[in-house]
Amino acid sequence: MVRARMITGEKSESKRRFCGNCFHHNVYEYPDLILCNMRYESGKDSIVSTLGFCEHWKPAPQECFCVKEALKKRDQNCNP
Amino acid sequence: MVKREDFLREPVVHMKLNSSMTVNELVQQFGNAGCFGAGRLSTACDIFERMTRDEECTIFLAIAGAVVPAGLRTVIADLTRKKLVDVIVSTGANMFHDLIEALGGHHYKGHWHVDDSILYGYHIYRIYNAFVPEEDFVKTDMAMTDMFDEIAKKSKGQALSSREFTREIGSRLKDSKSILRAAYEANVPIFLPAIRDSEFGVVYRFHRKRRFQEELLRVDAFKEVLEIVDIVEKSPRLGMVVIGGGVPRNTIQHAAVTAHKGLDYAVVITMDRPETGGLSGSTLEETVSWGKVKKKSDRIMVIGDALIIFPTMAAAVLERLGDKFVRRGYVKWLEQE
Numbered sequence: 001m002v003r004a005r006m007i008t009g010e011k012s013e014s015k016r017r018f019c020g021n022c023f024h025h026n027v028y029e030y031p032d033l034i035l036c037n038m039r040y041e042s043g044k045d046s047i048v049s050t051l052g053f054c055e056h057w058k059p060a061p062q063e064c065f066c067v068k069e070a071l072k073k074r075d076q077n078c079n080p
Numbered sequence: 081m082v083k084r085e086d087f088l089r090e091p092v093v094h095m096k097l098n099s100s101m102t103v104n105e106l107v108q109q110f111g112n113a114g115c116f117g118a119g120r121l122s123t124a125c126d127i128f129e130r131m132t133r134d135e136e137c138t139i140f141l142a143i144a145g146a147v148v149p150a151g152l153r154t155v156i157a158d159l160t161r162k163k164l165v166d167v168i169v170s171t172g173a174n175m176f177h178d179l180i181e182a183l184g185g186h187h188y189k190g191h192w193h194v195d196d197s198i199l200y201g202y203h204i205y206r207i208y209n210a211f212v213p214e215e216d217f218v219k220t221d222m223a224m225t226d227m228f229d230e231i232a233k234k235s236k237g238q239a240l241s242s243r244e245f246t247r248e249i250g251s252r253l254k255d256s257k258s259i260l261r262a263a264y265e266a267n268v269p270i271f272l273p274a275i276r277d278s279e280f281g282v283v284y285r286f287h288r289k290r291r292f293q294e295e296l297l298r299v300d301a302f303k304e305v306l307e308i309v310d311i312v313e314k315s316p317r318l319g320m321v322v323i324g325g326g327v328p329r330n331t332i333q334h335a336a337v338t339a340h341k342g343l344d345y346a347v348v349i350t351m352d353r354p355e356t357g358g359l360s361g362s363t364l365e366e367t368v369s370w371g372k373v374k375k376k377s378d379r380i381m382v383i384g385d386a387l388i389i390f391p392t393m394a395a396a397v398l399e400r401l402g403d404k405f406v407r408r409g410y411v412k413w414l415e416q417e
Contacts, residue, residue, distance in 0.1 A: 027203040041289040065201040
C-alpha cells in the first residue's frame with residue numbers, strides 16, 4: 001500500500017509546491033505571508049502568499065510548519 | 081618581606097540586609113564582606129564611579145555577548161545619554177538587535193529547555209532563553225537594506241568607518257530607547273570592528289544584489305583604527321568597562337597599546353576562563369604584560385552574568401552620583417567634526 005502511493009506519486013498537501021516550502025522563503029507574517037528572497041534580490045515585489053508558488057520553486061531541504069499552518073488557517077476560514 | 085599581620089588587616093564584616101535598602105546600600109554590604117563575587121562587584125562599582133568622576137578620562141564600553149536582546153538595551157542607551165560612556169565598541173549583532181527593536185520588532189522571554197527543531201519549524205531563533213521571531217529579522221533586513229542604499233547614495237562611493245556608518249544609522253532612527261539613536265544624540269561614537277560578522281553582512285548582500293558597483297555602500301575596516309587611536313591619543317586617561325570581551329574588548333586594548341598608552345581603569349565582566357588564551361577570559365594581569373593596561377591601574381574582573389552584574393553596577397553608581405551629576409565626557413575629538 002505504501003509502495004503503491006509512492007509509485008503513483010500521491011503527495012500530502014503540505015508536500016505540494018508552495019512558496020512556504022520553497023528554499024527561497026523566510027517568514028514575513030507567519031503563517032500567511034513569506035518573503036521570497038529570490039524576488040527580493042531581483043527587486044520584485046517580494047512579499048507573497050505562503051500558499052502561492054512560481055516556476056522557480058525549489059524544495060526546502062528541511063521542512064518548517066509554514067504550509068501546514070497556512071493550510072490549517074485557510075481551512076478554518078473556509079469552514080468557520 | 082610581608083609580615084603575617086599584613087594578611088590579617090581587614091576582618092570580614094558580615095552583610096546586613098533590611099527591607100528598604102537601595103541597590104547601592106546592598107553593594108556596600110557586598111564590599112563590607114569583600115569576598116568572592118560580592119567583593120569583586122563592589123570593587124567594580126568603586127572603579128566605575130572613579131572613572132565617571134574623572135573629568136579627564138575617556139570611558140570605553142565594550143559590548144559582546146547577546147546582552148542587548150536579553151534586556152540591557154535601555155540601560156546602555158540611558159548611560160550613553162548621561163555621558164557615563166564616551167565611546168562604545170560593540171559586536172555588530174548587538175547593534176542589529178538594537179535595530180530590530182528600534183524598527184518595531186521584539187525579543188521574547190523563552191526557555192533553554194526546548195525542542196530546537198520545533199523552533200526551527202516555526203522560524204523562531206533562540207539565544208539561550210530569549211526568542212526572536214524570524215519575521216522581525218526579515219523586516220529589519222528590508223528596512224536596513226533601504227537604509228544602506230540611502231547611506232551609500234549620500235556617501236557617493238566614499239568609504240566610511242564603522243563609526244561614521246553607525247552615526248548615519250542613528251541619525252535615521254526615531255526610537256529614543258535605541259542605543260544607536262542615543263549615541264547619535266549624545267555624540268558618542270559607536271565602533272563595530274567585526275561588523276560583517278552579524279546580520280549586517282546579510283543586509284549588505286541584499287544591498288549589493290540590487291545595486292550597481294558604483295552605488296555600493298563601502299565600510300573600511302581600517303579607517304576606524306586611526307579614529308579610535310586618535311581618541312586614545314587625545315585622552316589624558318583611559319577607562320574601559322567590558323561586557324563579555326572578544327573583539328570589542330581587544331579593539332579598545334589594542335588602541336591603547338597602539339597609542340603607547342595603557343588603560344588607567346578597567347572593569348571586565350565575564351564568565352569565560354583564561355586557559356583558552358581567548359580575549360574574553362584573559363585576566364587583566366595578563367593584559368598588563370602587553371602594556372594594554374597599566375601596571376598601576378584600577379582594575380577588576382567580575383566573574384558573573386553580565387545581565388545581573390552590569391545593571392547592578394550601573395544602578396549603584398547612578399545612585400552614588402545622584403540626579404544632579406552631569407558628566408561632559410572627554411572626547412573633544414568629535415566636536416571638531
